[in-house]
Amino acid sequence: MIDIGKNRTLSLLGSAVALSLALIVLFVLCALAELLTPGLQATHAWVGLFTLSPVTAPQAWLEGVFFSLVFGLLVGSVFAAVHNSIAARGL
Numbered sequence: 001m002i003d004i005g006k007n008r009t010l011s012l013l014g015s016a017v018a019l020s021l022a023l024i025v026l027f028v029l030c031a032l033a034e035l036l037t038p039g040l041q042a043t044h045a046w047v048g049l050f051t052l053s054p055v056t057a058p059q060a061w062l063e064g065v066f067f068s069l070v071f072g073l074l075v076g077s078v079f080a081a082v083h084n085s086i087a088a089r090g091l
């Protein structure tokens with residue numbers, strides 16, 4: 001049987017990459033929704049969080065993917081580090 005209490009740490013790199021990929025996929029889905037249905041406010045301005053360019057411009061896609069990657073790497077690694085420090089105390 002596996003003892004879950006022994007291995008309660010998260011990989012910094014794994015968490016960072018996973019969150020980056022999730023944010024990139026979310027950005028692309030929201031950008032496609034905004035591109036295909038411009039009048040529908042379904043994206044809740046998600047695209048605007050990562051770029052100021054219009055969604056029809058290639059620059060918007062490059063900026064959105066790049067900043068999603070950077071934000072995901074930063075937040076994912078901070079999340080894993082905080083989780084690991086809390087888990088080390090047995091909380």
